[in-house]
Amino acid sequence: MILINDMVSNTPYQPGRTARIFDLSLRIVTVALVVITTIGAFVIAISLAGRGGSYSVPSWLDGAYRVEFDDGRAIAITDGTANTYENFEIGRERDTLTGTVALRAMVEVSRDDRDSRAVVGVIVIAALAATWLAVLSLRAVVASVIAGEPFALANATRLRRLAIAILAVPVIQFVGQQALQRTFDPDLPFVPEIGIGVPSWLMLIVGLGVLALAEPFSEAARLREFEQATI
Amino acid sequence: MPIRVHLDDLLAEKNMTLTQLSETVGITMANLSILKTGKAKAIRFTTLEAICQAIDCQPGDLLHYRRE
Numbered sequence: 001m002i003l004i005n006d007m008v009s010n011t012p013y014q015p016g017r018t019a020r021i022f023d024l025s026l027r028i029v030t031v032a033l034v035v036i037t038t039i040g041a042f043v044i045a046i047s048l049a050g051r052g053g054s055y056s057v058p059s060w061l062d063g064a065y066r067v068e069f070d071d072g073r074a075i076a077i078t079d080g081t082a083n084t085y086e087n088f089e090i091g092r093e094r095d096t097l098t099g100t101v102a103l104r105a106m107v108e109v110s111r112d113d114r115d116s117r118a119v120v121g122v123i124v125i126a127a128l129a130a131t132w133l134a135v136l137s138l139r140a141v142v143a144s145v146i147a148g149e150p151f152a153l154a155n156a157t158r159l160r161r162l163a164i165a166i167l168a169v170p171v172i173q174f175v176g177q178q179a180l181q182r183t184f185d186p187d188l189p190f191v192p193e194i195g196i197g198v199p200s201w202l203m204l205i206v207g208l209g210v211l212a213l214a215e216p217f218s219e220a221a222r223l224r225e226f227e228q229a230t231i
Numbered sequence: 232m233p234i235r236v237h238l239d240d241l242l243a244e245k246n247m248t249l250t251q252l253s254e255t256v257g258i259t260m261a262n263l264s265i266l267k268t269g270k271a272k273a274i275r276f277t278t279l280e281a282i283c284q285a286i287d288c289q290p291g292d293l294l295h296y297r298r299e
Contacts, residue, residue, distance in 0.1 A: 230272060
């Protein structure tokens with residue numbers, strides 16, 4: 001009797017502890033995301049209905065808007081608009097050429113108009129959509145790893161979705177910033193700070209890295225399919 | 232696929248069933264069916280060797296190329 005040795009081990013795949021911990025973490029994140037989405041939807045609905053009162057956007061007072069001051073303690077900004085400014089965190093910058101001291105301040109810009117609320121609502125919805133896309137894609141990838149099927153063609157697609165979600169963050173940040181800035185007084189150089197604390201260049205690198213990772217997964221899935229049809 | 236597998240013809244010639252071949256060469260019926268129906272994408276030399284040895288034939292008897 002001739003026997004052919006199996007080239008592939010028949011031992012069932014046992015998911016590692018790391019994969020299980022990661023899966024559990026993602027489940028917790030999903031639950032948190034459900035809560036955040038529910039609260040976010042509620043707040044946006046109330047805000048767009050015009051019953052939410054004013055909100056504050058941390059913004060940098062930057063660029064050409066310079067306030068010279070002499071004692072360095074009390075700063076008054078009067079721009080003749082309806083904007084109100086609170087919670088100053090003032091940094092002084094001395095122009096080494098002219099010797100003048102310029103103001104660079106972190107300001108809470110309070111707004112109470114429907115346009116700004118709509119813009120903030122769209123930013124929040126876009127950010128939540130990107131987060132959901134990232135979390136659901138990642139969960140599906142981890143689930144396939146636990147199931148012992150990491151090199152499936154679907155995972156390449158999921159990784160591409162994850163990359164799109166990551167790359168969308170700096171785009172949402174930039175577009176949202178521009179849109180929000182336009183709802184402020186266009187003559188004032190306030191730059192809204194709506195980032196998530198991670199630099200845009202880092203998000204771009206991570207996003208492109210995940211996008212690149214999708215290609216080997218796609219190729220591995222193709223090879224695996226070929227291997228399965230090999231007698 | 233332009234490669235045709237003549238496993239059925241060879242088995243009939245040798246008065247052998249697919250089950251007997253499966254038991255002799257140690258390849259599952261499922262895999263032999265994939266091979267027989269032309270759904271296989273590749274065949275290992277070890278598999279080819281085992282089948283040829285079991286039914287006493289040459290690889291050329293088993294596989295034929297037909298231009299499409």
